[in-house]
Amino acid sequence: MRIAKMLLAATLAFTVSNVADAQNAKSIKIGVLNDQSGPYADMGGPGSVIAAQLAVEDSGLKAAGWKVEIVSADHQNKADIAAGTARKWYDVEGVDMITDLTNSAAALAVSQITRDKNKVALASGPATSDLTGKACSPNTIHWTNDTWALAHSTGKAVVETGGKTWFFLTADYAFGQALERDTASVVKESGGTVIGTVRVPLGSADFSSFLLQAQASKAQIVGLANSGGDTTNSIKQASEFGIVAGGQNLAGLLIYVTDIHSIGLQIAQGLILTSPFYWDFNDGTRSFAKRFSAQMRGTQPTMVQAGVYSATLHYLKAAAASADPHDGLKVVDAMKALPTDDPLFGKGSVRADGRKLHNMYLFEVKKPSESKAPWDYYKLRATVPADQAFRPLSESECPLIATAQTSSAQK
Known part of the structure; x- marks a missing residue:
């Protein structure tokens, strides 16, 4: 009798664990980390949170049974606050991806932590080209523009x-x-x-x-x-x-x-x-702007907020197709393998150095x-054109390029 109870308990525990794992596999948590109250609040700020929410709506994942949660925080343009928030989100709150990251110093700090924790960083707000140069990371994609x-x-x-x-x-x-x-x-x-x-x-x-x-x-x-x-x-x-x-x-x-x-x-x-x-610019951008401005009291979206939407949408597509949506490297690799296409930036791609290419x-x-x-x-x-808009790989200091070229040659 005792053995039977033990077997039943073990079976129940295994079943509950499997259900939890299955639910966790269809769950994503996104963090929007930016300047919410200072000199960069208008370009990103609360508008970037709205843009991420619109991307989740348009991804169709919720209708497919996924749980997608968005949290946000103000890094006050301080790298130490950004780094502390990123660590807490990754270690305690289960955040899988951080986006916007307006302020280059904050973005560089978060990019390194994201690599250490094997999560995903999608930088739409910062502009330093070092994010895909000497400070590039296999877990970070630089989306909108750069210096x-x-x-x-x-x-x-x-x-x-x-x-x-x-x-x-x-x-x-x-x-x-x-x-x-x-x-x-x-x-x-x-x-x-x-x-x-x-x-x-x-x-x-x-x-x-x-x-x-x-x-x-x-x-x-x-x-x-x-x-x-x-x-x-x-x-x-x-x-x-x-x-x-x-x-x-x-x-x-x-x-x-x-x-x-x-x-x-x-x-x-x-x-x-x-x-x-x-x-x-076109019907696609105007349609997005209408939805965005309805929640932002008539304010039109900036390129940073558009980048948050575009990056988040592509991330969700790659995460849903990945065998493990919580493995940052695998998701970023999927984002690089999939061509990008959305109504705001049109068709594009993500390079080996993490640079998103578009016109x-x-x-x-x-x-x-x-x-x-x-x-x-x-x-x-x-x-x-996209192939002329960003720094050519031949001029980059990013060490990921040599790794990608070696891997390609071996194939």
């Missing part, structure tokens, strides 16, 4: 139209330094000269001393190697100082549609910018007289 792409589109276009001498206002952390480095390289390769640079603390409210240095340099172009609230503040204050009126021009190297909305077309008109996404577009900000409706801000100047 190499921005420099070789916006920077090159400005030099080719006469902007030969440059002075940089640079956000003083990993992103700004990488953007200045990559743009300065393009300026010099194109026959231009960098006269000087000044490093500006993240989140500065007063740019007067930095702008006075730029003005005194007499450089034709004042390159803004910053982003978000820093960009809008520097452009507004540059207007107050009469920098453009005095004959110098601004080059916004990373501009978001929310920046233009904040600045206004009267000041922003004529700015050249690069983006892989614009809400009013980039050079836009010009409209004059007030050209804008026909709210948020009607951009006009297309040029399309940069």
Whole structure:
């Protein structure tokens, strides 16, 4: 009798364990980690959480019986907070994938932890090209843009139209330094000269001393190697100082549609910018924007938020097809093997170094007289094909490339 009870208990325990394993196999937890309250909140922030939720809706996984949960946190643009949150999410809360990661220093920290824990990081918000260069990881994919792409589109276009001498206002952390480095390289390769640079603390409210240095340099172009609230503040204050009126021009190297909305077309008109996404680009982008803005009080999505949607959608497709959706390496390998295709970025692919490839577009900000409706801000100047938009593998320092080439040769 005792043996029979023991066998029954063991059978029940085995059955419960199998049911739990089966349920766990069809369960995914996503973390949106970004700036929710600081200078980068408009480009990502709560809007990135909405974008991830829309991707889950469109994936169809819930209808197929999957449990997909989304959590979010504010890293306050501090790498240590981002790292601590990532560890807690991975070790305690069972998060499988972290996305957005606006702020390059935070993204670099989380990328390393993600590798250590064998999870997935999908970087949509940060721009440093080091994420697919010397700091690349087999568990991280860099989705939306990067400093190499921005420099070789916006920077090159400005030099080719006469902007030969440059002075940089640079956000003083990993992103700004990488953007200045990559743009300065393009300026010099194109026959231009960098006269000087000044490093500006993240989140500065007063740019007067930095702008006075730029003005005194007499450089034709004042390159803004910053982003978000820093960009809008520097452009507004540059207007107050009469920098453009005095004959110098601004080059916004990373501009978001929310920046233009904040600045206004009267000041922003004529700015050249690069983006892989614009809400009013085609029927697919407009459909997404309508759903997004309905939950964001009329605000249109930025390229970062569009990247969160696109990356999350592809991740969910790969995770569902994977033998183990909780094995980060296997899921990332599946993401690299599957071609990408969604209504916001179109067709694309993910390279061995973790760089997501898609077209980039050079836009010009409209004059007030050209804008026909709210948020009607951009006009297309040029399309940069996916195979030209990002740093070629031959120039990359990413060690994953050699590994992938060896593996391919052995096959």
